[in-house]
Amino acid sequence: MSDFPENATLGQMPESAILARIFPKLPHSDFTIVGPGDDCAVMRAPDSRFVITTDMMVQGPDFRLEWSTPHQLGIKAAATNLADVAAMGAVPTGLVVSIAAPPETTVSFLEAIAEGFHDACLELAPGCGVVGGDLSVSTVVVISVSAFGDLEGREPLLRSSAQPGDVVAVSGRLGLAGLGLEALFAGTQDIHPLLRSAQLAPWPPISQGKAAAVAGARAAMDVSDSLVMDASRIARASNVVIELDEAVLDGLASRLAIEVGVDAAHARQAMLFGGEDHALLVTFPSNQPLPPGFDALGVVRARVIGESPHVSMGGAAVAENGWNPYQNWNGELS
Amino acid sequence: MSDFPENATLGQMPESAILARIFPKLPHSDFTIVGPGDDCAVMRAPDSRFVITTDMMVQGPDFRLEWSTPHQLGIKAAATNLADVAAMGAVPTGLVVSIAAPPETTVSFLEAIAEGFHDACLELAPGCGVVGGDLSVSTVVVISVSAFGDLEGREPLLRSSAQPGDVVAVSGRLGLAGLGLEALFAGTQDIHPLLRSAQLAPWPPISQGKAAAVAGARAAMDVSDSLVMDASRIARASNVVIELDEAVLDGLASRLAIEVGVDAAHARQAMLFGGEDHALLVTFPSNQPLPPGFDALGVVRARVIGESPHVSMGGAAVAENGWNPYQNWNGELS
Secondary structure, eight states, X not given: OOSSOTTOBGGGSOHHHHHHHHGGGSOOOTTEEEOBTXXXXXXXXXXXXXXXXXXXXXXXXTBOTTTOOHHHHHHHHHHHHHHHHHTTTOEEEEEEEEEEEOTTSBHHHHHHHHXXXXXXXXXXSTTOEEEEEEEEEOSSOEEEEEXXXXXXXXXXXBGGGOOTTOEEEEESOSSHHHHHXXXXXXXXXXXXXXXXXXXXXXXXXXXXXXXXXXXXXOEEEEESSOHHHHHHHHHHHHTEXXXXXXXXXXXXXXXXXXXXXXXXXXXXXXXXXXXXXOEEEEEEOTTSOXXXXXXXXXXXXXXXXXXXXXXXETTEEOOOOOOOHHHHOOSOOO | OOSSOXXXXXXXXXXXXXXHHHXXXXXXXXXXXXXXXXXXXXXXXXXXXXXEEEEEEEBTTTBOTTTOOHHXXXXXXXXXXXXXXXXXXXXXXXXXXXXXXXXXSBHHHXXXXXXHHHXXXXXXXXXXXXXXXXXXXXXXXXXXEEEEEEOTXXXXXXXXXXXXXXXXXXXXXSSHHHHHHHHHHTTOSSOOHHHHHHHHSOOOOTHHHHHHHHTTXXXXXXXXXXXXXXXXXXXXXXXXXXXXOHHHHHHHHHHHHHHHTOOHHHHHHHHHHOOOOOEEEEEEOTTSOOOTTOXXXXXXXXXXXXXXXXXXXXXXXXXXXOOOHHHHOOSOOO
């Protein structure tokens, strides 16, 4: 039984009492040898390697408390990091989470974030859990996550391994999160639920990272900034040209337009240049069928003399537009 | 050659150009298989386990830009995390670093933080480096670090393994960081350099974590909140009483008082209750000499019936006072 009321704030409770409320909500990791509560967690790394990534979400540029529930914030913070682990072809094994929040924040708010982490891990990456963390105080809410995973003896899927002749394929949706953000900024009253959830509580195809690697994928990447920006990164790292198939993109854009009620040109724009979809972009050797859940979007070709690595569509280079936090944030916090 | 001036701000440059300036400053890790620039880093974990910790520093409660240079911020962010790895008896192998800063921050500011990480890793934990990171934007500067390390086949040093009869010992200084913070808050003009550097750019005895483990240490902990608070945590986790030797503490306090020019009672208060020293608190079996660089502070004893785990000195329980960010921050940012 706690000495503090259900609606107590962080400023009213000692850290130990706050952690006692949050710890039981956190997902457990099957890879834990020593869990939360010591100076470090101790994790198993079965193949003597591990992959690690980190991502920080800041109130204002990355989320608004007016738009997101704390449960959604937990899902988004988990999902964006898990997607980076999946994009290496790895299986997520654990997360560490640091949160800073104003003293007047309720402990219930942190509990709901923890439940978001719980639900995302349980559904997207079973066996993965939160194994450590840190609490601090700030004028704005900040959620910083590091995620790690196990390659199970496979080679990592790098951005630099795409080869001319590969098929470029995607698993997961494109365009929804960007359209969702536009609608939120526009103050749209009845945002399509698919757009809202894609932006506020993304649900990337985490298990497809391992599936792609097992199926012989060569290069992979989490689409976080935009299809074109992230494909351009693969193109540069692999020193190739990525040709997106305009007819395929137009077909997908038309379906998306019907599904969420926007016009096709708008849908196509969002698919190419919208950020935060966290779909999985993969190149596969062309001599084999794509694994289930992957759609071909184009091909990888060699550069010709005098040509830089880039993304092209319909015979023309596509400009690299996408999300830039330092230039695109309007300075608002809520 | 960069297209941007030396004093360009984050808001004036694309992320790729910012990273191109920062990456060369970062320390390299000897354990890296795939370094910064992909969705994840890939790290070696030689004994099929790794330890991991995370810690976030926020402008205002955790540091002031008026007091700290960015180089000192990098040292402090690295050192506090490395100290948690050392406290498991592990050798640090890598760090991931997320930084949020206002758009008007110069890239040179981030470069100086990176140089702080470089110097701390090179001197305190050779072979450890920064293997990944994230940049975001915020109204305040936030530095979030996760650190990981290798146990080299040894068992981790837990808070829960202290045993009655153990000697309680410390490596590193106590009291300096707390006295430094007091002097900074008081606006003291000529702060003693030892106090200033202990608070703003701590330099914990990282290699002593492995040395303690090799010497047969049983329990260990990074002293971050205060000697009494952190020793109390070992006492609770191990279900024992930790008896600090008053004569030893008084002797150390007298030496500290002379060294930095405060009175002895004040020095003793800072040694017991000051935070952020990042000394290494260890319990060793009593049947062996302490390894070099460790000073005995007391002993572990069993609880008697009706007694809770606690820290005592001179026959009386010592109250658990230390740093609480949610209650002790005065709301100021600079």
